Amino acid sequence: MSLTPTQPVQLLSDYSPYPFVLSQTRLDFTLSPRGTRVVTELDLAARNQITDLVLDGGKGLTLESLAINGTTLDAAHVSRDDETLTIAAAALPQGGFTLQTQVLIDPADNTAFEGLYQSGGIFCTQCEAEGFRHITFYPDRPDVMTTFHVTIRSDLPVLLSNGNPVSAGNGVAEWHDPWPKPAYLFALVAGDLKAVSDSFTTKSGRKVDLNVWVRPGDQDRAGFAMESLIKSMKWDEDVYGREYDLDVFNIVAVDDFNMGAMENKGLNIFNSKLVLASPETATDTDYERIEAVIAHEYFHNWTGNRITCRDWFQLCLKEGLTVFRDQSFTGDMRSAAVKRIEDVQTLRARQFREDQGPLAHPPRPDRYEEINNFYTATVYEKGAEVIGMLKRLVGDADYAKALDLYFDRHDGDAATIEDWLKVFEDATGRDLAQFERWYTDAGTPTLKMTEDWNDGTLSLTFTQSTPATPGQPDKPARVIPIAVGLIGPNGDEVAGTQVLEMTEPTQSFTFDGLATRPVVSALRGFSAPVMLDRQMDNATRAFLFAHDTDPFARWEAGRELAMSALVDLAQGRDAGAGYVHAIGALLSDGTADAAFRALCLALPSEDSIATRLAALGITPDPDAIHAARSGLALRVAETHQDLLASLFDRTEVTGPYSPDAASAACRSLRIAALGLLARIDGGQRAKVLFGTASNMTERMAALAILLRLGKGSAELQALYDEFGGNRLVMDKWFSIQPMAARPEDAVRIAEQLAQRDDFDWKNPNRFRSLLGGLAANHAGFHAADGSGYQFTADWLIRMDAVNPQIAARMSTAFETWSRYDDSRKTHALNALERIAGLAGLSRNTREMVSRMIAVGT
Ligand code: B3K
Numbered sequence: 001m002s003l004t005p006t007q008p009v010q011l012l013s014d015y016s017p018y019p020f021v022l023s024q025t026r027l028d029f030t031l032s033p034r035g036t037r038v039v040t041e042l043d044l045a046a047r048n049q050i051t052d053l054v055l056d057g058g059k060g061l062t063l064e065s066l067a068i069n070g071t072t073l074d075a076a077h078v079s080r081d082d083e084t085l086t087i088a089a090a091a092l093p094q095g096g097f098t099l100q101t102q103v104l105i106d107p108a109d110n111t112a113f114e115g116l117y118q119s120g121g122i123f124c125t126q127c128e129a130e131g132f133r134h135i136t137f138y139p140d141r142p143d144v145m146t147t148f149h150v151t152i153r154s155d156l157p158v159l160l161s162n163g164n165p166v167s168a169g170n171g172v173a174e175w176h177d178p179w180p181k182p183a184y185l186f187a188l189v190a191g192d193l194k195a196v197s198d199s200f201t202t203k204s205g206r207k208v209d210l211n212v213w214v215r216p217g218d219q220d221r222a223g224f225a226m227e228s229l230i231k232s233m234k235w236d237e238d239v240y241g242r243e244y245d246l247d248v249f250n251i252v253a254v255d256d257f258n259m260g261a262m263e264n265k266g267l268n269i270f271n272s273k274l275v276l277a278s279p280e281t282a283t284d285t286d287y288e289r290i291e292a293v294i295a296h297e298y299f300h301n302w303t304g305n306r307i308t309c310r311d312w313f314q315l316c317l318k319e320g321l322t323v324f325r326d327q328s329f330t331g332d333m334r335s336a337a338v339k340r341i342e343d344v345q346t347l348r349a350r351q352f353r354e355d356q357g358p359l360a361h362p363p364r365p366d367r368y369e370e371i372n373n374f375y376t377a378t379v380y381e382k383g384a385e386v387i388g389m390l391k392r393l394v395g396d397a398d399y400a401k402a403l404d405l406y407f408d409r410h411d412g413d414a415a416t417i418e419d420w421l422k423v424f425e426d427a428t429g430r431d432l433a434q435f436e437r438w439y440t441d442a443g444t445p446t447l448k449m450t451e452d453w454n455d456g457t458l459s460l461t462f463t464q465s466t467p468a469t470p471g472q473p474d475k476p477a478r479v480i481p482i483a484v485g486l487i488g489p490n491g492d493e494v495a496g497t498q499v500l501e502m503t504e505p506t507q508s509f510t511f512d513g514l515a516t517r518p519v520v521s522a523l524r525g526f527s528a529p530v531m532l533d534r535q536m537d538n539a540t541r542a543f544l545f546a547h548d549t550d551p552f553a554r555w556e557a558g559r560e561l562a563m564s565a566l567v568d569l570a571q572g573r574d575a576g577a578g579y580v581h582a583i584g585a586l587l588s589d590g591t592a593d594a595a596f597r598a599l600c601l602a603l604p605s606e607d608s609i610a611t612r613l614a615a616l617g618i619t620p621d622p623d624a625i626h627a628a629r630s631g632l633a634l635r636v637a638e639t640h641q642d643l644l645a646s647l648f649d650r651t652e653v654t655g656p657y658s659p660d661a662a663s664a665a666c667r668s669l670r671i672a673a674l675g676l677l678a679r680i681d682g683g684q685r686a687k688v689l690f691g692t693a694s695n696m697t698e699r700m701a702a703l704a705i706l707l708r709l710g711k712g713s714a715e716l717q718a719l720y721d722e723f724g725g726n727r728l729v730m731d732k733w734f735s736i737q738p739m740a741a742r743p744e745d746a747v748r749i750a751e752q753l754a755q756r757d758d759f760d761w762k763n764p765n766r767f768r769s770l771l772g773g774l775a776a777n778h779a780g781f782h783a784a785d786g787s788g789y790q791f792t793a794d795w796l797i798r799m800d801a802v803n804p805q806i807a808a809r810m811s812t813a814f815e816t817w818s819r820y821d822d823s824r825k826t827h828a829l830n831a832l833e834r835i836a837g838l839a840g841l842s843r844n845t846r847e848m849v850s851r852m853i854a855v856g857t
Pocket residue numbers: 128129259261262263296297300319372375
């Protein structure tokens with residue numbers, strides 16, 4: 001199905017270089033909330049012959065003056081529309097010239113948090129992807145790279161920008177960034193901030209000053225972020241040979257931020273939830289995420305900043321690679337096996353869901369209406385999977401060789417996916433033409449596997465197929481690395497893992513000389529982002545769950561046992577004995593890693609059960625899915641009550657809280673046991689744990705367990721009394737209530753929360769907490785009467801007028817709407833059409849809802 005364009009579409013095939021070369025940018029800011037003056041000087045020269053000079057910049061810029069080489073431009077040569085300013089070629093001198101503009105902007109009125117805005121009295125910026133054009137007139141595209149010299153005038157005590165400090169004092173600070181960069185990496189921060197400081201000496205002996213800037217009083221919650229930064233700097237030197245390249249690295253935490261964080265050169269700006277942490281306020285998951293995101297933004301210094309993207313179609317060049325790097329970092333810092341399983345869970349929950357619905361697109365899209373809608377799981381997470389496959393195919397040594405060549409060849413460039421693949425071709429001698437389809441084709445391939453055993457020879461036959469996605473009806477075969485191991489009947493590994501390289505639509509691989517028929521462990525390590533379609537009985541699944549030496553494949557076998565039971569249960573068939581039995585064996589196995597066991601104890605999410613049913617051609621019934629999942633959990637709890645109780649008692653982590661992986665793993669196993677036990681003890685243990693725990697991990701987990709039982713109001717109140725003034729804890733308070741509510745209560749609870757004075761909905765974290773919390777309650781959001789859809793649509797409409805990026809992002813709650821029954825579909829379509837029909841709807845939300853509507857009409 002193709003997009004119905006309702007607004008201008010950007011096409012990859014339209015790319016042409018900017019007709020001017022920009023050799024330096026000088027910016028001078030005089031900060032004031034309602035009228036910040038920005039004086040910009042651009043040293044420009046025509047690339048070939050002189051054409052009209054078109055700069056990005058819209059209605060929010062009040063133009064005060066415009067001059068070339070000091071002479072004011074004649075108004076007859078200047079024209080403006082809603083998005084650009086054009087200076088006629090006739091007014092431009094031959095050779096180089098300096099364009100000077102002076103504009104006035106209104107940061108206090110900037111509720112979209114794009115460009116320069118204020119967050120609780122702190123001036124800050126967000127320029128990726130196209131925010132710089134809200135600050136000044138500029139060629140706001142990633143392939144226009146130059147050095148920046150920035151002057152900031154303000155009475156505020158801390159004035160920061162990119163690069164190295166030149167001077168500061170008397171209300172004026174100057175910064176110079178010697179590394180050419182596109183405008184999307186520009187940043188400015190000004191405010192009353194305090195630093196937690198440290199330093200790092202790079203491998204070549206350069207001392208770098210490190211600061212994490214927070215609000216006064218928050219310094220004691222910034223230490224973990226600093227530790228994470230230092231670990232990241234060291235890891236990038238050790239593993240990728242990448243060294244930091246400025247005298248100072250600043251991180252600033254702000255409360256109003258549209259996403260997690262931003263990699264501005266030398267001045268990363270973070271959502272405060274990804275910086276601030278203390279045991280009383282942050283969970284183990286928060287700590288792990290802080291470590292990962294600090295690393296991610298730091299790693300962008302090379303993969304994103306030193307080498308950036310030629311245009312926004314190439315976004316996965318920097319994002320896929322940087323996610324791949326941060327995943328490897330976390331694997332090295334914690335448990336690689338557990339991290340891999342968690343990454344696959346995220347990929348399936350977010351990217352497979354995207355790939356199977358109306359918003360499917362390739363990691364390198366070739367068209368978009370609003371680029372901010374393409375910061376997706378496909379660009380990020382699938383982009384990372386594609387790099388993982390590349391590494392698996394060429395091997396570790398050749399991967400390292402190719403990366404060295406990439407950094408050597410493209411340092412200072414705005415590069416493309418073709419450049420990236422060429423580096424691998426040149427470094428390894430491989431032809432990657434077929435591999436490129438992973439970048440250009442949308443959709444998740446299904447990989448069907450059949451086995452044939454004949455006299456000591458095992459043949460595996462694989463058939464790949466990828467369904468049509470919007471705009472892409474046909475999908476040729478891709479190269480798929482399939483990691484396979486063979487396990488003998490006694491549970492021993494017969495042969496180590498081999499990577500089979502599939503290139504045809506159907507292909508067979510044989511293993512001969514085998515004494516007995518082995519059990520196949522397929523797609524080890526989740527070696528490719530595909531859906532494996534394999535007929536397997538529960539006995540074989542249980543065998544792999546007990547014996548597979550590959551942690552992912554072992555976990556997957558357990559998940560398949562659970563999933564197949566849930567699919568049956570959701571359709572009213574009795575099932576689950578095999579799973580319940582296998583879980584008993586796992587509970588008794590004290591040798592398995594605690595975090596791994598915790599992952600195995602968690603049943604597949606309701607959304608993923610719905611996805612599986614839909615893939616089987618069955619219309620998912622959210623209430624039946626909820627009942628099936630609760631029923632299976634109850635059965636596990638009843639059958640293994642004693643084992644679970646003793647596990648719960650044995651896994652208590654004593655002593656002062658530490659967020660390290662081993663302690664977090666123990667807590668996660670204990671919480672998994674607690675969740676199951678609550679099905680039979682009425683939440684008694686959870687209530688006690690909430691009252692006694694001194695860390696937020698256990699308190700939040702206990703609270704969620706109580707809420708799922710329809711209890712927990714005293715605990716909610718206690719949390720509010722203690723942390724009502726702490727934004728980050730209150731965000732959790734707002735999200736957990738609709739998320740963990742019984743489905744029949746979820747919408748009502750969300751409605752009540754939305755009425756509260758402290759539902760500060762213009763704050764992206766608070767909005768996401770409430771709306772995202774409801775959307776995460778599968779049966780609650782998909783309430784049969786459509787109330788979840790209506791509530792969400794009402795708030796998306798309200799948010800769109802204030803912050804289009806957030807509204808568009810949250811609209812993905814609807815992305816699976818067309819897989820449900822007719823009545824739900826009608827309700828959902830009504831909600832989407834109500835949004836689409838709104839006058840003045842943003843380009844962001846319009847693109848999203850029209851793509852979602854298109855799939856069902
Ligand atoms: N590059 C930013 C994301 C910008 C999103 C713009 N809508 C953060 C990151 O991926 O590191």
